[in-house]
Amino acid sequence: MSMAQVIxxxxxxxxxxxxxxxxxxxxTTQNISGKIRRDNFRESELxxxxxxxxCRFEGCFISEETGKPVE
Numbered sequence: 001m002s003m004a005q006v007i008x009x010x011x012x013x014x015x016x017x018x019x020x021x022x023x024x025x026x027x028t029t030q031n032i033s034g035k036i037r038r039d040n041f042r043e044s045e046l047x048x049x050x051x052x053x054x055c056r057f058e059g060c061f062i063s064e065e066t067g068k069p070v071e
Contacts, residue, residue: 001071004039007049010061010070016053024052 001009012053013020018036025048035041041049043057048059054064061070 002039003041003046004036006061006070007036010050010053010055010063013063013070014053014055021049021052025049 011017016058018032019029025032035045046066050061053061055061055070056064062068063070
């Protein structure tokens with residue numbers, strides 16, 4: 001599973017839209033959509049994205065609610 005797929009799955013599970021995520025991160029929806037489409041992220045961005053959608057990044061997304069990896 002690509003990182004973009006993991007991010008999409010985590011967003012869906014947490015009920016977060018791309019628009020909401022972009023607002024949380026202080027960037028444009030186009031920027032986030034492009035990064036997801038290209039599957040191009042720095043580790044620091046993955047940590048920020050995870051926190052913004054209620055997860056933590058440990059090489060994978062872990063739900064803060066359940067403590068389990070998002071698949």
